[in-house]
Amino acid sequence: MREGKAREVRDLETRVRDLINQPRWQYLLLQDSKHWNVLCAALDAVGDTTLAVQAYRNLSEPESDGERYLLVYGLLQALFLQQDCIENLVKSLGFDYSRQKELIQIRDVRNKTVGHPSDRGASSHVISRAALSKAGFTLLTYWHDGRFNSDDVDILHLIESQEDLVIKTLEDTIRELEKREMEHRQNFRTELLTGVFPTTSDYHLGKVCVGVDHPGSDRSYTLINLQAVASYVNRFRAALSERGILPAASMLENDLAQVEYTISQLLAYLQGNDAYLNAQSAPIFGCFLKQKIRDLIKMAEELDRENASDEI
Secondary structure (H helix, E strand, C coil): CCHHHHHHHHHHHHHHHHHHCCHHHHHHHHCCHHHHHHHHHHHHHHHHHHHHHHHHHHCCCCCCHHHHHHHHHHHHHHHHHHHHHHHHHHHHCCCCCCCCHHHHHHHHHHHHHHHCCCCCCCEEEEECHHHCECCEEEEEEEECCCCEEEEEEEHHHHHHHHHHHHHHHHHHHHHHHHHHHHHHHHCCCCCCHHHHCCCCHHHHHHHHHHHHHCCCCCHHHHHHHHHHHHHHHHHHHHHHHHCCCCCCCHHHHHHHHHHHHHHHHHHHHHCCCCCCCCCCCHHHHHHHHHHHHHHHHHHHHHHHHHHHCCCC
16 A cells, blocks of 8 residues: 555544444444454454555565565455455444445455466466566466456556545545434434533532531431432433433443432431431531532533534
């Protein structure tokens, strides 16, 4: 590959990796381990074959026929492998794929030379040693009905044709991933996560902290405020799940689980049920809850900004 094209393939490969490793996409893809494994292996092999093809172009003309055969065989196999991996990459994402005519022609050259040259059903094929070089070769075809023909194969042209199609396929794949991500964001642009938290949230949390810090205070009033907090925490979880953020975002899931556990312990304490809390530990839980809810609100703001952005 031309160095600029090889770099472009690597950059596009990296972009695909960045997109599929976003938490929501990654979680969805991991639900089918076979497709995920195929996708990751295909991405690796696209990069590997790009390196192999680029190395071929940078090599000097071999000094012996044996070296020429080895290089040409390896190059054609690398092109064949790269095609398979590009196809598997696209299909593992659930996207449609149709092999272009130029790629079919390259595969045909590979099959006649490296795949099954001696018996292709109606014909047999041989690379003319006298016409073999790093730049190309003459392919001799012997038809079993007595016909014969020869075709000149321009290896550099094969490489350039395939690299352009690989780049186009990767670009199309990235566009489709980005399109689906933007469609997902559009579905929730009018429903802000911060809207789950009422403007009175600080008031509710303050009353909870005061209530658990003063054992003689009205527990029923403290309980009402704590139940209000529990209600919008439940709504926040539901909104995150609807957007596919949970359970994909494991750190956010952990933060939310801590908040829910804290609420459950405070509820048990205020209701007089069995709980680990007492008059000394309940205020600590109350302060912790207040800070964690504020943290969740900041996370909601950040997620709303991300969802409103047109950058992926």
